Amino acid sequence: MKNVLEQLTQRRQAAQLGGGQKRIDAQHTRGKLTARERIELLMDENSFEEFDAFVEHRCTDFGMGDKKIPGDGVVTGWGTINGRVVYVFAKDFTVFGGSLSEAHARKITKIQDMALQNRAPIIGLFDAGGARIQEGVAALGGYGEVFLRNTLSSGVIPQISVIMGPCAGGDVYSPAMTDFIFMVRDTSYMFVTGPDVVKTVTNETVTAEELGGASVHTTKSSIADRGYDNDVEALLQMRRLMDFLPASNLVDVPQLPTKDAASRKDLSLDTMIPDNPNQPYDIKELIRKVADEGDFFEIQEAHAANIVVGFGRMEGRTVGFVANQPMVLAGVLDSDASRKAARFVRFCDCFGIPLVTLVDVPGFLPGTSQEYGGLIKHGAKLLFAYAEATVPKVTVITRKAYGGAYDVMSSKHIRGDVNYAWPTAEIAVMGPKGAAEIIYRSELDDPDKIQKRIDDYETRFANPFVAAERGYIDEVIQPHATRQRLCRALNMLRTKKVENPWKKHDNIPL
Ligand code: HXC
Numbered sequence: 001m002k003n004v005l006e007q008l009t010q011r012r013q014a015a016q017l018g019g020g021q022k023r024i025d026a027q028h029t030r031g032k033l034t035a036r037e038r039i040e041l042l043m044d045e046n047s048f049e050e051f052d053a054f055v056e057h058r059c060t061d062f063g064m065g066d067k068k069i070p071g072d073g074v075v076t077g078w079g080t081i082n083g084r085v086v087y088v089f090a091k092d093f094t095v096f097g098g099s100l101s102e103a104h105a106r107k108i109t110k111i112q113d114m115a116l117q118n119r120a121p122i123i124g125l126f127d128a129g130g131a132r133i134q135e136g137v138a139a140l141g142g143y144g145e146v147f148l149r150n151t152l153s154s155g156v157i158p159q160i161s162v163i164m165g166p167c168a169g170g171d172v173y174s175p176a177m178t179d180f181i182f183m184v185r186d187t188s189y190m191f192v193t194g195p196d197v198v199k200t201v202t203n204e205t206v207t208a209e210e211l212g213g214a215s216v217h218t219t220k221s222s223i224a225d226r227g228y229d230n231d232v233e234a235l236l237q238m239r240r241l242m243d244f245l246p247a248s249n250l251v252d253v254p255q256l257p258t259k260d261a262a263s264r265k266d267l268s269l270d271t272m273i274p275d276n277p278n279q280p281y282d283i284k285e286l287i288r289k290v291a292d293e294g295d296f297f298e299i300q301e302a303h304a305a306n307i308v309v310g311f312g313r314m315e316g317r318t319v320g321f322v323a324n325q326p327m328v329l330a331g332v333l334d335s336d337a338s339r340k341a342a343r344f345v346r347f348c349d350c351f352g353i354p355l356v357t358l359v360d361v362p363g364f365l366p367g368t369s370q371e372y373g374g375l376i377k378h379g380a381k382l383l384f385a386y387a388e389a390t391v392p393k394v395t396v397i398t399r400k401a402y403g404g405a406y407d408v409m410s411s412k413h414i415r416g417d418v419n420y421a422w423p424t425a426e427i428a429v430m431g432p433k434g435a436a437e438i439i440y441r442s443e444l445d446d447p448d449k450i451q452k453r454i455d456d457y458e459t460r461f462a463n464p465f466v467a468a469e470r471g472y473i474d475e476v477i478q479p480h481a482t483r484q485r486l487c488r489a490l491n492m493l494r495t496k497k498v499e500n501p502w503k504k505h506d507n508i509p510l
Pocket of ligand 1: 130
């Protein structure tokens with residue numbers, strides 16, 4: 001008996017060491033933690049239970065028969081984050097560069113299947129060199145099995161990817177099909193083909209960071225939802241994010257205790273809107289002033305900053321905030337902003353997270369670059385996402401709601417449940433100047449006359465009451481009471497039940 005126990009301890013210790021101390025040291029020298037260290041930080045203390053620590057690959061080609069390392073380059077299992085069950089897999093770069101073999105893929109798919117069956121979130125930590133080159137098609141098949149499960153789990157359980165080292169070749173598509181991708185700055189990069197292949201095929205000279213670092217993917221490509229300075233920060237933020245998310249599409253959003261009273265008034269909101277309609281203000285200030293304890297987890301902060309999206313809580317329960325940002329491009333809707341917000345709205349709708357929409361939008365961005373870039377289709381994504389969403393939808397128009405963007409931003413007409421406006425709201429087809437100059441084009445050479453026309457248009461439409469008279473706005477509210485009104489509306493909507501007509505799935509403009 002003693003012997004077998006010792007054998008178990010020895011085998012476990014060998015597995016714990018992954019690719020060996022030298023490679024662990026190399027990992028640390030690069031500023032990266034090992035797969036197991038990452039899991040320790042991510043999960044509640046002593047909660048992680050590892051599966052398949054003794055799994056080895058079965059490849060015999062290219063001398064691989066003699067090179068077997070228990071675990072085969074990925075650590076998998078389950079544990080808890082703040083007491084709630086989460087499944088996890090972490091690529092172990094110290095073992096064959098974290099590359100994916102058939103056996104490695106089976107370990108991941110086992111965890112994916114368990115997460116889906118037991119309806120709990122799954123987090124993947126990536127640090128890997130793609131398909132195990134020695135295994136050929138067996139590795140490609142393994143990727144396919146992982147991708148299939150990503151697709152089947154989409155919209156059923158939250159799937160989160162954190163890129164903490166190289167993520168190349170086949171490794172990129174699994175994260176791309178998950179709900180959110182986070183990256184660690186300077187130590188992680190993601191691309192389909194690396195700098196060497198790029199040089200061969202296109203003759204471009206580019207570094208790994210320039211091709212697929214966090215600086216690129218959180219801004220230009222928008223592949224990544226946020227970047228963090230190091231492994232520790234990224235993992236602690238994942239713990240924070242998980243507190244906002246429900247375990248699956250079958251259960252309610254988490255409810256956390258809060259000391260922030262629903263009745264809290266904020267008088268500073270009464271003077272938030274500047275007298276000059278063209279002067280910006282920071283919509284994030286409004287989000288922080290209405291959300292519980294000012295806690296806001298922003299998604300895609302560095303991309304399309306003209307729209308702000310992220311999670312907060314109202315009376316302890318998660319909500320998704322979507323808000324035009326007057327500080328950036330006057331809060332205009334362009335292709336990037338529309339795509340960013342559409343994806344967020346659809347995530348919230350998948351998982352029963354109510355939407356709070358704060359509107360100050362001068363319209364869609366005009367111009368050839370937008371039109372050539374497909375603004376019509378991208379704008380339609382957001383319109384579609386809001387229209388199909390059946391979660392509670394509460395909207396507050398703080399200032400401008402012009403043109404098509406008025407309809408898009410969770411208006412009454414696309415099933416906004418409760419639509420509030422501040423007294424400073426202006427709801428019209430376009431701004432007074434643009435409107436007057438089109439309707440009274442013949443008077444353009446008479447500045448006094450045209451100014452009078454502008455003033456008339458402003459008097460008629462630069463207020464919330466024309467919309468309120470038609471019932472498009474349910475109530476014009478005092479800005480200082482916004483939190484209270486939102487909490488009341490969200491409470492009232494907790495029993496909301498709406499179903500869309502049966503369909504296999506919709507055909508959102510892609
Ligand atoms: C087998 C691999 C490997 C791989 C790395 N290693 N990638 N082993 N298959 N794909 C091994 C190395 O041999 C080395 O082993 C160890 O991992 C560390 O790798 P290094 O190259 O020393 O590390 P580093 O300099 O940091 O470079 C990391 C890297 C590089 C950038 C990831 O290893 C690399 O370019 N790897 C190949 C990437 C790639 O092209 N993958 C295949 C993509 S095709 P030792 O024993 O020396 O420690 C693909 C198709 C799937 O994925 C498509 C499905 C849709």
